[in-house]
Amino acid sequence: xxxxxxxxxxxxxxxxxxxxxxxxxxxxxxxxxxxxxxxxxxxxxxxxxxxxxxxxxxxxxxxxxxxxxxxxxxxxxxxxxxxxxxxxxxxxxxxxxxxxxxxxxxxxxxxxxxxxxxxxxxxxxxxxxxxxxxxxxxxxxxxxxxxxxxxxxxxxxxxxxxxxxxxxxxxxxxxxxxxxxxxxxxxxxxxxxxxxxxxxxxxxxxxxxxxxxxxxxxxxxxxxxxxxxxxxxxxxxxxxxxxxxxxxxxxxxxxxxxxxxxxxxx
Numbered sequence: 001x002x003x004x005x006x007x008x009x010x011x012x013x014x015x016x017x018x019x020x021x022x023x024x025x026x027x028x029x030x031x032x033x034x035x036x037x038x039x040x041x042x043x044x045x046x047x048x049x050x051x052x053x054x055x056x057x058x059x060x061x062x063x064x065x066x067x068x069x070x071x072x073x074x075x076x077x078x079x080x081x082x083x084x085x086x087x088x089x090x091x092x093x094x095x096x097x098x099x100x101x102x103x104x105x106x107x108x109x110x111x112x113x114x115x116x117x118x119x120x121x122x123x124x125x126x127x128x129x130x131x132x133x134x135x136x137x138x139x140x141x142x143x144x145x146x147x148x149x150x151x152x153x154x155x156x157x158x159x160x161x162x163x164x165x166x167x168x169x170x171x172x173x174x175x176x177x178x179x180x181x182x183x184x185x186x187x188x189x190x191x192x193x194x195x196x197x198x199x200x201x202x203x204x205x206x207x208x209x210x211x212x213x214x215x216x217x218x219x220x221x222x223x224x225x226x227x228x229x230x231x232x233x234x235x236x237x238x239x240x241x242x243x244x245x246x247x248x249x250x251x252x253x254x255x256x257x258x259x260x261x262x263x264x265x266x
Contacts, residue, residue: 024163024174024175024176024216024217024218024232024234027140027163027165027174027176027218035064035065035066035266036063036064036265036266037061037062037063037064037263037264037265037266038060038061038062038063038263038264038266039060039061039261039262039263039264040058040059040060040061040261040262040263041058041059041061041230041231041259041260041261041262041263042056042057042058042059042259042260042261043055043056043057043059043257043258043259044056044257044258045255045256045257045258046255046256046257047099047255048238048242048243048248048249048252048254048255049099049103049104049247049248049249050104050105050108050109050111050112050114050246050247050248050249050250051104051105051106051107051108051109051249052099052103052104052105059261061073061261061263063263064076067079070089074093074094074096075091075092075093075094076091076092076093077089077090077091077092077131078090084135085134085135085136086132086133086134086135087132087133087135088130088131088132088133089130089131089132089133090128090129090130091128091129091130091131091144091146092126092127092128093126093127093128093129093146094124094125094126094127095124095125095126095127095148095152096124097122097124097125097190098121098122098123098124098125098152098190099121099122100121101116101119101120101121104116104119104247108249108250109246109247111250112246112247112248112250113203113246114202114203114246114247115201115202118197118200118201118202119193119197119202119247120194120196120197122189122190123150123152124152125148125150125152125153126148126149126150127146127147127148127149127157128146128147128149129144129145129146129147129156130144130145131143131144131145132144138164139162139163139164139165140162140163140164140165141160141161141162142160142161142162142163143159143160144157144158144159144160144161145157145158145159146158146159148186152189153185153186153188153189153190154185154186154189155182155183155184155185155186155187155188155189156183156185156186157180157181157182157183157186158180158181159178159179159180159181160178160179161176161177161178162176162177162178163175163176163216163218164176170221170222171219171220171221172219172220172221173217173218173219174217174218174219174232175215175216175217176215176216176217176218177213177214177215177216178213178214178215178216179211179212179213179214180211180212180213180214181209181210181211181212182209182210182211182212183209184206184207184208184209187207187208187209187210187241187242188206188207188208190207191207191210191241191242191245191247191248192205192206192207192245192247193205193206193245193246193247203246205244205245205246205247207241207242207245208241209241210239210241210242211239212236212237212238212239212242213236213237214234214235214236214237215234215235216232216233216234216235217232217233217234218230218231218232219231219232223262226264226265226266227262227263227264227265228262228263228264228265229260229261229262230260230261230262230263231258231259231260231261232258232259233256233257233258233259234256234257235254235255235256235257236254236255236256236257237253237254238252238253238254238255
């Protein structure tokens with residue numbers, strides 16, 4: 001399956017950290033003095049899908065900061081233009097929104113009128129796009145446009161993130177806010193019911209384009225000259241286009257993700 005092929009490739013060569021690298025992770029990476037960072041961590045996500053519970057995954061942490069190329073967690077790219085306060089990047093990012101039907105709860109789906117045996121898995125994907133960054137005393141603003149190049153969903157995403165780094169002794173805190181706009185194809189693939197499932201008898205639900213706000217808090221603290229502890233918390237506020245889906249938990253309103261890792265810089 002495509003989701004496992006992409007996941008395996010990224011696990012071997014990069015770091016699988018979370019659903020997506022939020023603005024707080026990018027700000028922490030840009031403030032680092034070293035080119036390479038390697039470590040290990042764990043991510044836990046409170047899944048909004050019916051009966052899935054909490055996803056917990058260990059992951060290798062790999063970061064590279066070069067003059068032209070960079071890699072940060074789930075995304076990387078090429079600096080097309082890099083000024084003191086403004087930059088344009090070509091970016092590539094893994095989208096790990098897919099799931100196996102076997103990981104969802106049959107009882108919970110049945111309560112929503114869904115027979116799990118009639119559902120199909122959702123695959124992970126790979127996105128390409130552009131990111132524009134503005135940095136100043138007031139913080140950092142990033143605007144991003146991504147499109148699915150694997151034709152998994154055939155959709156695209158527009159996003160904006162704002163983050164402001166704070167230095168508290170040796171600890172760096174980066175609170176951030178952001179918003180994602182998911183096209184109808186993207187939202188429906190991961191949160192609606194597919195045509196093939198409807199033909200099998202699954203209730204029809206078409207997820208329209210959705211706006212997903214989020215808040216996040218990243219942190220980083222050196223443990224020695226080379227070692228550091230880092231992590232963060234992110235919460236997404238899910239709109240009705242997503243929460244009304246019969247694939248979702250009843251009364252779900254959001255999804256939280258927690259990351260924690262230790263790494264060594266070179």
